[in-house]
Amino acid sequence: MKVIGLTGGIGSGKTTVAGFFKELGIPVYIADEAGKTLLETNEAVRSSVIKLLGPGAYTGNIPNRKYIASRVFSSPEDLEKLNNIIHPAVAAHFEKWKQEQDAPYVIYEAAILFETGGHKKCDAVILVTATMEERLARLQKRDSSTVEEIEARMKHQWSDPKKLELANFEIKNNDLASTRAQVRNLHEILLKPSKNWGLLC
Template identity: 30%
Template sequence: MTVWVGLTGGIGSGKSAATDLFMQQGVTVIDADAISRSLTSYQGSALPAIQAAFGDEAVVDGRLNRDYVRELVFKRPEAKAELEAILHPLILQTIKQQQNTISAPYAIVDIPLLTELPQFRALVDRVLLIDSPEALQVERVMARSGLSREQIASIMAQQATRAQRLAIADEVILNHGDMQQLQQQVLECHKHYLQSFGTV
């Protein structure tokens, strides 16, 4: 029986880098963000419901009109809840379908908003947090994105706090150093999981 680890972390925490390092060890990773993108890609299965909810302008030539939907969500906060009500059940369903095809001592579901969305916690047995000091998160995002400090602060304000993430975590990787240090912690965590849940 596969033990499912929910991997999460805030913007700029190094979550993607950690996920890549686990995959290099042969660990299966289900990516919730990738599923969300596929649902809204060309002729994606979420598009008919999005078009019905937000009008014909929301979907153009079989593709999500992202600018139009983003503007709607910005102008009308309840539109965000409507969009999530369409996407989240489909994401949950797709993750469960993928989980049923996997057999391993453990595998990972990469869910950035695991803390904010309790319904997704039912998909996993443990929570692994990639944690970073908030000031370091801001510096990393500024370096890679070109966003201002104020814009990043606004994004972080809409996410769970560091304390809230730590409160639900079973394991924590503190990513406050270089890539070599992160790699060492991922290898130690991988070894711990294999020892705890069986060997490959």
């Protein structure tokens, strides 16, 4: 079964694009959601996070997400260590999930797919892009973040031009009708043998 990576910068609209693939009957695995679930339910992950960040990382079995975020976004070293705890657990969970699917391909959606080398396990990668103005507007509406807070989070992700060098396909997500049409077109391409995909669409 083909694995198609789906990624994009914060606020680009990956979730929207993933939803359009779901409408077409394609199974979608949201790595970030899986990571959050494993933080709560996987004892080995919980133990490793507490060892890394201290007991303040949890209240009982519930992750203290604000505390964790404050620690890792101010320390690139701790962020890398946290990723090294969560990403292998997510990868193992995904492999089990994939075996349960029955589809021509599945979507693996991850915010930092390129940054972690996850794209190397995909047959192709879709990059979702949007204008900076649109991304900022979406994020401010979604969680009331300030421009400074958003820009600080963006610094932990690669730029779109850098990602485009490795992506196989690009979806420009500035207008929902256009985005849905792009997904439909790309779906038809992905149903074909990979040799007919081309380099960048």
